[in-house]
Amino acid sequence: MSRQFMKGNDAIVVGALQAGCRAYYGYPITPASEIAHAASLHFPALGGTFIQAESEVAAINMVYGTAGMGIRTMTASSSPGFSLKQEGMSYLAGAELPCVVVNIQRGGPGLGNIAPEQADYFQVVKGGGHGNYRLITLAPNCAQEMCDLTSKAFDLADKWRNPACILADGFIGQMMEPVEVPEAKEIPFDHSDWCVRGDAETHKNLVSSIVLEPEDLEAHNFKLHKKYLEIQESEVLFEDYKTEDADLVVVAYGITSRVVYSTIDQARELGLKVGLLRPITLWPFPSEKLAELAADGTKKFLSVELSTGQMIEDVKLAVNGKCPVELYGRCGGVVPGGEELIQRYEEIMNGKPISDGGVR
Amino acid sequence: MKTTTKATAFYNVFERKGGPHKETTHYCPGCGHGNVHKMIAEAMDDLGINDKTVFVSPVGCSVFGYYYFDCGNFQAAHGRAPAVATGIKRANPDSVVISYQGDGDLAAIGTAETLHAANRGENITVFFVNNAIYGMTGGQMAPTTLIEQKTATTPRGRVESEHGNPIKMAEIISTLPAATYVERVAIGNSKHIMKARKAIRKALKNQVENRGYSFVEILSVCPTGWKMDSPDARDWLTDQMIEAFPLGVYKDESSEREDGWYRDVKPFVPAELNKYFGVNAEADVAPVDLKKDLFCKFAGFGGQGILTMGLFLAQIGMRADHNVSWIPAYGPEMRGGTANCSVNVSNKRIGTPLVERPNVMVAMNLPSLEMFEKDVVDGGVILVDSGIVDKTPDTDRLDVVMIPATEIADEVGTPKVANVVMLGAMIAATDAYSLDFVSETLKVVVKKKNLIDMNLAALQRGYDFVKNGS
Amino acid sequence: MDTTVKKDSPFIEITGELCKGCKLCIDVCPKGVIAISDQLNSSSYHPAYYVGADCTGCTLCFYACPEPAAIKVFKP
Numbered sequence: 001m002s003r004q005f006m007k008g009n010d011a012i013v014v015g016a017l018q019a020g021c022r023a024y025y026g027y028p029i030t031p032a033s034e035i036a037h038a039a040s041l042h043f044p045a046l047g048g049t050f051i052q053a054e055s056e057v058a059a060i061n062m063v064y065g066t067a068g069m070g071i072r073t074m075t076a077s078s079s080p081g082f083s084l085k086q087e088g089m090s091y092l093a094g095a096e097l098p099c100v101v102v103n104i105q106r107g108g109p110g111l112g113n114i115a116p117e118q119a120d121y122f123q124v125v126k127g128g129g130h131g132n133y134r135l136i137t138l139a140p141n142c143a144q145e146m147c148d149l150t151s152k153a154f155d156l157a158d159k160w161r162n163p164a165c166i167l168a169d170g171f172i173g174q175m176m177e178p179v180e181v182p183e184a185k186e187i188p189f190d191h192s193d194w195c196v197r198g199d200a201e202t203h204k205n206l207v208s209s210i211v212l213e214p215e216d217l218e219a220h221n222f223k224l225h226k227k228y229l230e231i232q233e234s235e236v237l238f239e240d241y242k243t244e245d246a247d248l249v250v251v252a253y254g255i256t257s258r259v260v261y262s263t264i265d266q267a268r269e270l271g272l273k274v275g276l277l278r279p280i281t282l283w284p285f286p287s288e289k290l291a292e293l294a295a296d297g298t299k300k301f302l303s304v305e306l307s308t309g310q311m312i313e314d315v316k317l318a319v320n321g322k323c324p325v326e327l328y329g330r331c332g333g334v335v336p337g338g339e340e341l342i343q344r345y346e347e348i349m350n351g352k353p354i355s356d357g358g359v360r
Numbered sequence: 361m362k363t364t365t366k367a368t369a370f371y372n373v374f375e376r377k378g379g380p381h382k383e384t385t386h387y388c389p390g391c392g393h394g395n396v397h398k399m400i401a402e403a404m405d406d407l408g409i410n411d412k413t414v415f416v417s418p419v420g421c422s423v424f425g426y427y428y429f430d431c432g433n434f435q436a437a438h439g440r441a442p443a444v445a446t447g448i449k450r451a452n453p454d455s456v457v458i459s460y461q462g463d464g465d466l467a468a469i470g471t472a473e474t475l476h477a478a479n480r481g482e483n484i485t486v487f488f489v490n491n492a493i494y495g496m497t498g499g500q501m502a503p504t505t506l507i508e509q510k511t512a513t514t515p516r517g518r519v520e521s522e523h524g525n526p527i528k529m530a531e532i533i534s535t536l537p538a539a540t541y542v543e544r545v546a547i548g549n550s551k552h553i554m555k556a557r558k559a560i561r562k563a564l565k566n567q568v569e570n571r572g573y574s575f576v577e578i579l580s581v582c583p584t585g586w587k588m589d590s591p592d593a594r595d596w597l598t599d600q601m602i603e604a605f606p607l608g609v610y611k612d613e614s615s616e617r618e619d620g621w622y623r624d625v626k627p628f629v630p631a632e633l634n635k636y637f638g639v640n641a642e643a644d645v646a647p648v649d650l651k652k653d654l655f656c657k658f659a660g661f662g663g664q665g666i667l668t669m670g671l672f673l674a675q676i677g678m679r680a681d682h683n684v685s686w687i688p689a690y691g692p693e694m695r696g697g698t699a700n701c702s703v704n705v706s707n708k709r710i711g712t713p714l715v716e717r718p719n720v721m722v723a724m725n726l727p728s729l730e731m732f733e734k735d736v737v738d739g740g741v742i743l744v745d746s747g748i749v750d751k752t753p754d755t756d757r758l759d760v761v762m763i764p765a766t767e768i769a770d771e772v773g774t775p776k777v778a779n780v781v782m783l784g785a786m787i788a789a790t791d792a793y794s795l796d797f798v799s800e801t802l803k804v805v806v807k808k809k810n811l812i813d814m815n816l817a818a819l820q821r822g823y824d825f826v827k828n829g830s
Numbered sequence: 831m832d833t834t835v836k837k838d839s840p841f842i843e844i845t846g847e848l849c850k851g852c853k854l855c856i857d858v859c860p861k862g863v864i865a866i867s868d869q870l871n872s873s874s875y876h877p878a879y880y881v882g883a884d885c886t887g888c889t890l891c892f893y894a895c896p897e898p899a900a901i902k903v904f905k906p
Contacts, residue, residue: 003645004638014637018634022625022627047627058472061447064437066448067447069448073451095435176674177685177713187628196432197451198454198455199411199412199455200411202432261711364903385896387896395893550894590853594857
């Protein structure tokens with residue numbers, strides 16, 4: 001296997017191409033632009049399509065067109081651009097079109113800044129566009145996962161006929177690490193029964209999200225809901241680092257999970273029994289695992305996020321009042337350091353007030 | 361017996377429509393959409409393209425286009441049909457893609473998609489049904505509503521000074537070089553209709569023959585929205601609309617463009633991808649021991665090669681089969697006139713890529729030294745370009761190397777390799793890797809092959825300066 | 831409605847159930863051989879009908895009609 005040194009953003013493109021993605025549509029935005037740069041280099045070289053669209057809105061609708069043809073396709077952006085795609089995301093979910101969308105989160109609200117944040121959690125995990133729908137959401141925390149989870153996102157999207165999202169942050173996109181390029185394999189999905197390819201076999205098919213009659217639309221929503229329940233039961237992914245005997249379970253994803261990982265052994269050397277529960281799928285969320293950890297009511301939980309508290313809501317729902325759940329959030333591109341976190345662990349575990357610095 | 365009857369491009373029975381009347385359209389009596397649908401279906405029959413046609417229905421009264429056309433069907437978001445059509449056509453350039461849109465869809469909310477699909481010369485066919493009003497939402501002003509025309513949102517009539525003018529899409533699109541064929545037709549009377557049939561057929565034929573983007577604007581009617589009976593609406597179209605929107609061919613380069621706009625794509629062939637990305641290539645790994653983990657912060661001015669130095673070290677560590685990460689300054693750290701990066705080289709899995717407490721620091725200017733010296737762990741190595749920084753770090757606490765890296769680099773040939781002089785010094789000061797191993801790796805990772813010798817010389821000089829003091 | 835037409839001359843068939851009574855066919859017919867019925871169809875429209883003679887098979891009514899299947903034109 002050949003290991004290549006690449007940016008997380010570049011690894012996304014490699015993972016997509018190896019998974020059989022044939023068309024990329026995007027619009028430049030920092031800190032996601034390297035994805036478009038790499039796509040513009042590789043897609044045409046491999047006989048695929050790259051279009052720099054006139055807008056994020058156009059890009060997601062080009063994805064709608066190609067996805068409806070049963071061809072693997074993607075777009076990528078960063079927070080403000082991702083907001084613009086929401087209408088299209090809702091249509092894709094409603095029409096049950098598989099595709100991959102990438103959000104390399106930056107600081108908000110509004111134009112914010114280009115530094116990393118994790119404040120699009122609600123938008124991505126809870127909805128964003130209109131109507132009842134869910135995005136399968138994967139949260140890589142290294143360049144290898146940027147590649148591998150992008151490939152996996154295409155499989156999940158095809159399997160469930162649903163858009164899948166790679167939710168990362170500016171750090172994970174910008175950092176470089178070795179990546180083992182996965183082997184490309186044939187795609188084991190056949191979409192002939194629903195896609196439109198512009199041929200005789202599929203010419204009776206319709207790609208649409210409109211369901212005019214109330215009873216019919218309710219039935220469509222119930223069908224989607226059933227699908228989402230099945231996804232919740234079967235597709236949860238997480239990483240568990242020393243939570244079993246932990247007094248404090250820290251929940252973190254993306255760049256913050258990397259910082260937290262660094263602190264676990266250090267904290268334990270100081271006598272603080274801390275563990276990391278890292279959701280790899282943010283939707284479906286590893287609620288069952290958290291509930292299991294909270295079951296005997298002896299642990300404490302801490303959500304560390306680059307936001308003023310979004311993922312913590314899912315942690316609280318999972319813990320369901322059985323244990324205290326605390327928040328430590330930084331914003332605007334400020335990332336908590338390891339020492340800063342260990343100090344907070346100590347305070348929480350000793351029932352002391354948490355020091356200033358982040359949102360609590 | 362010649363029979364003129366429903367085209368086979370229409371479904372025999374409109375099953376998707378539901379309700380009791382599955383052989384009639386959902387359109388109001390006298391609506392122009394039905395006429396345009398019939399002309400399109402007739403052209404599809406004539407060209408024999410029913411199987412490969414993909415019809416994109418917009419949002420507006422023709423949102424249910426897929427009730428009628430016996431071909432592949434998409435329903436698109438409001439204004440986005442040209443973008444969706446682009447995604448369809450690029451996925452299969454042998455399909456025949458129709459973007460069917462009304463005036464609100466094409467000329468208001470979807471203006472950007474309309475213009476840019478035309479500007480890219482997408483090999484698609486756009487049928488623009490302009491009836492100067494929003495029909496489905498209840499008769500509001502359209503971008504093409506005429507001056508003085510009363511609508512639900514211009515109850516006193518459209519006024520230029522307040523609402524602007526009816527927008528002339530055929531004229532605008534005809535200015536775009538990539539567009540092939542642009543014509544405006546009408547359906548006010550039988551003569552108009554016979555011309556419209558030809559234009560519609562030509563616009564589809566162009567696509568079949570890969571001649572590029574065709575746009576046919578069809579002036580149409582909305583008897584309901586206009587509050588007129590059907591014959592009066594046709595007369596109003598003929599008498600009023602055509603004055604504001606002159607009929608005719610605005611651009612036609614069809615004859616010059618045969619097969620010129622076919623954009624080929626290839627299917628997914630895993631073996632080609634694996635070859636392209638070297639999946640099965642032999643990895644260039646030469647495992648060596650790493651005596652201690654390196655948590656590095658390299659900082660200096662932009663242009664001193666600070667980030668590249670970090671990349672070199674990370675790639676050296678990768679070739680040695682160690683875990684590595686590299687991350688440039690990003691966020692608040694970027695302030696203060698420094699370019700910097702964090703590099704981790706470790707035997708263990710790397711947690712945070714952000715180096716909070718470096719055990720190796722390179723400072724190539726004063727602000728960097730002042731910003732990061734305090735972060736270096738006790739006993740850590742700090743290397744300072746002494747030709748640029750006239751301040752010595754705390755020698756009691758740190759293992760300090762003062763090296764005139766830029767001056768040495770200049771002697772080697774160019775100050776641009778000061779970063780590699782510094783790398784050599786760092787390798788020597790930390791004993792992380794052997795000079796030979798680093799030299800061999802640099803030969804692989806230096807992109808400009810004509811600069812390899814100079815880089816190796818710079819590396820040697822930096823290394824020697826630390827080891828031998830010269 | 832007179833449906834007895836001579837099959838050796840042009841004629842049209844209007845399916846009254848599919849007609850919405852917009853009168854556009856009547857407007858364009860150069861021979862004036864289409865008229866509106868007194869009867870209502872099941873959609874509550876007064877449908878058009880062919881008066882039964884003098885059709886030239888010009889097809890103008892077919893293209894003026896917005897409905898795909900309401901009018902058929904036959905020309906020997």
